[in-house]
Amino acid sequence: MAQIPLSNLSDRKILLGVSGGVAAFKAVALTSLLRQSQAQVEVIMTKAATQLIGPASFQAFTGRAVKTNIFVAQESVTSNHIQLAQWADIFVIAPATANTLAGLSWGFGHNLLTCTALAVTCPILLAPAMNTHMWNNPIVRDNVRRLKEFGFHFVGPTQGHLSCGTSGPGRMVEAEEIYSAIINLLDGR
């Protein structure tokens, strides 16, 4: 991982949503950068995300239980979607799958991640990740357009090697780039 200058985020509360893309492993690296910056970090994972990476990887960095279920109250500073939403200074969703983008675009609250997104008043930063054909799909394009109109912020995707063996747009940007986008948004840039 390339080293970047870290900010002091000791007074910052970062809510990280992880949906079911293979780039979820990069969200662990992002969590590490945020914790090295002294930020408080809460993680929400979708069910699909937990199939791709274990919640324990995030918990190891945050020291807090990962939230996955909208109906189960888990012991933490925050427990349900309203508390999580009100707690956060920024909600970062990385990776953001095509499915999650669709849910956000149309206002679904079908899981803890999308339900929380409906309730936040802080900025939401999306880091999409998907196959190039998915990213170029007119339905996805339309959802991205809608989300931008609603004020969602985006970082990436970029071009490059994809886990499906192809190369093109759809690759999630690296943790350092998401980190920089978070700093810019928190600084009002």
Ligand SMILES: Cc1cc2nc3c(=O)[nH]c(=O)nc-3n(C[C@H](O)[C@H](O)[C@H](O)COP(=O)(O)O)c2cc1C
């Ligand atoms: C190995 C694997 C990798 C996947 N990677 C992606 C991905 O990068 N982007 C994406 O949009 N969907 C990807 N999917 C499909 C999503 O996991 C699937 O659409 C799921 O329903 C997303 O649910 P979620 O948005 O609630 O996490 C992948 C599926 C598998 C099995």
